[in-house]
Amino acid sequence: MPRAIITAVALLFVAIGAVAQEHDQSMTMTPLAQEEHLTHLRELVASMSSHGPVIPQPDSVGAAAAKNFTVTAKSFNFSISPTPFTVNQGDLVTITLTVPSNDPSTVGHGLLMETYILNGVDCPKGQSKQIQFTATTFGTFGFVCDIPDCGSGHSLMSGNFTVVKVANPAPTVSSIAPTTGSQAGGTAVTITGTGFLTGATVKFGGTSATNVSVVSATSITATTPAHAAGKVDVVVTNSDSQSATLAQSFTYALPAPTISDVSPATGPTTGLTPVTITGTNFQSGATVTFGTRPATDVTVVSATSITALTPLGPTSEQLAVNVVVTNPDATTGTANNAFTYTVPALTVVSVTPNLAVPNAPITIAIFGAGFTSAVSSSVTVAGVAATNVQVIDPVTILATLPSHAVGRGDVVVTIGGTSATLTNGFSWQNPPPKRRAVKH
Numbered sequence: 001m002p003r004a005i006i007t008a009v010a011l012l013f014v015a016i017g018a019v020a021q022e023h024d025q026s027m028t029m030t031p032l033a034q035e036e037h038l039t040h041l042r043e044l045v046a047s048m049s050s051h052g053p054v055i056p057q058p059d060s061v062g063a064a065a066a067k068n069f070t071v072t073a074k075s076f077n078f079s080i081s082p083t084p085f086t087v088n089q090g091d092l093v094t095i096t097l098t099v100p101s102n103d104p105s106t107v108g109h110g111l112l113m114e115t116y117i118l119n120g121v122d123c124p125k126g127q128s129k130q131i132q133f134t135a136t137t138f139g140t141f142g143f144v145c146d147i148p149d150c151g152s153g154h155s156l157m158s159g160n161f162t163v164v165k166v167a168n169p170a171p172t173v174s175s176i177a178p179t180t181g182s183q184a185g186g187t188a189v190t191i192t193g194t195g196f197l198t199g200a201t202v203k204f205g206g207t208s209a210t211n212v213s214v215v216s217a218t219s220i221t222a223t224t225p226a227h228a229a230g231k232v233d234v235v236v237t238n239s240d241s242q243s244a245t246l247a248q249s250f251t252y253a254l255p256a257p258t259i260s261d262v263s264p265a266t267g268p269t270t271g272l273t274p275v276t277i278t279g280t281n282f283q284s285g286a287t288v289t290f291g292t293r294p295a296t297d298v299t300v301v302s303a304t305s306i307t308a309l310t311p312l313g314p315t316s317e318q319l320a321v322n323v324v325v326t327n328p329d330a331t332t333g334t335a336n337n338a339f340t341y342t343v344p345a346l347t348v349v350s351v352t353p354n355l356a357v358p359n360a361p362i363t364i365a366i367f368g369a370g371f372t373s374a375v376s377s378s379v380t381v382a383g384v385a386a387t388n389v390q391v392i393d394p395v396t397i398l399a400t401l402p403s404h405a406v407g408r409g410d411v412v413v414t415i416g417g418t419s420a421t422l423t424n425g426f427s428w429q430n431p432p433p434k435r436r437a438v439k440h
């Protein structure tokens with residue numbers, strides 16, 4: 001502002017003070033005159049100031065440091081202790097404004113400051129007033145006495161307050177929990193990262209979150225806004241405009257699937273039973289499990305129908321299993337004990353390997369059906385008991401055969417009181433003689 005204008009403003013200021021002094025000191029200004037006076041003082045202190053964009057006062061104070069000053073207003077200057085009248089951005093500033101009881105003024109003085117004390121605080125003689133704010137906005141802030149009739153030296157009462165800009169590191173966002181919520185919003189989430197400042201805002205897919213609370217520099221809690229289904233970016237923006245984005249980190253999920261029917265509801269533990277699952281909200285790409293095993297040939301026919309082949313059943317006696325549909329967005333629908341496996345007739349189909357050299361133990365895999373660990377099982381080959389008999393699944397048994405002479409015999413699997421035989425299923429043979437050069 002050109003010096004001439006400052007001078008003119010100052011002269012006008014003096015003139016107002018002089019006019020006020022001509023009247024009875026007890027006469028108060030009309031509300032309109034008071035407002036005009038404040039407007040004028042605000043213009044004056046603005047002309048004395050140079051600062052960054054005004055950052056509103058935070059809801060809760062998380063100040064970097066507490067800075068206390070005593071500002072003694074007297075005819076006709078401000079004396080400030082300690083000096084300089086300077087703080088760092090983010091500091092919590094407490095000003096004790098006092099007017100000595102022996103001050104020559106009759107009405108005391110006041111303090112009006114650009115940005116921070118825009119309505120002025122008046123202080124009668126012999127009293128103190130406490131003023132507190134967080135130095136959110138950096139820069140130089142002019143201040144004046146806001147009582148125009150404090151005396152003829154009133155226009156001398158001015159000064160500057162300085163807030164040193166503090167460059168905060170940009171925030172970072174490392175995680176959000178939970179990572180999924182309803183399209184309707186309302187999911188309470190915790191965002192973890194670094195450098196969060198009081199007053200930070202959060203957006204999900206460009207829409208502002210609600211109930212944002214900066215718990216600490218590394219934690220923010222918030223409530224998700226409503227949003228269409230899909231993955232969205234989560235953006236934290238600090239009060240200094242620096243922001244951090246965790247891309248595609250929150251999923252607005254479609255409603256979770258439900259299962260109302262599994263048909264047929266039974267099938268053998270050998271699996272491969274074609275079933276139709278009826279329900280709601282099935283998404284393309286959904287997967288299905290029966291107990292602990294994934295179904296095969298899963299086809300999402302529609303949002304309400306899935307066809308699949310059952311997997312192998314359990315080897316235990318627990319033959320009723322849960323059926324679970326899992327959508328690609330990780331939501332699940334469960335039908336408890338919706339499918340019951342039946343144990344088919346005990347059958348031995350094949351043995352791998354089915355021959356060995358004599359006089360050495362060997363482990364074989366026996367394939368068949370109706371295998372279960374619910375009752376005890378045993379295996380004999382050519383009448384000799386195998387050891388380490390393990391039911392791996394309803395169609396696989398592992399067993400170790402002791403060493404045996406050349407020969408062959410039946411493979412017999414006994415489970416509970418039932419046996420099944422693969423006739424001449426295993427043989428011991430000497431290796432073929434070493435080949436000599438073939439003569440032609």
Ligand SMILES: [Cu+2]
Nearest residue numbers: 109145150157
């Ligand atoms: Cu004054």
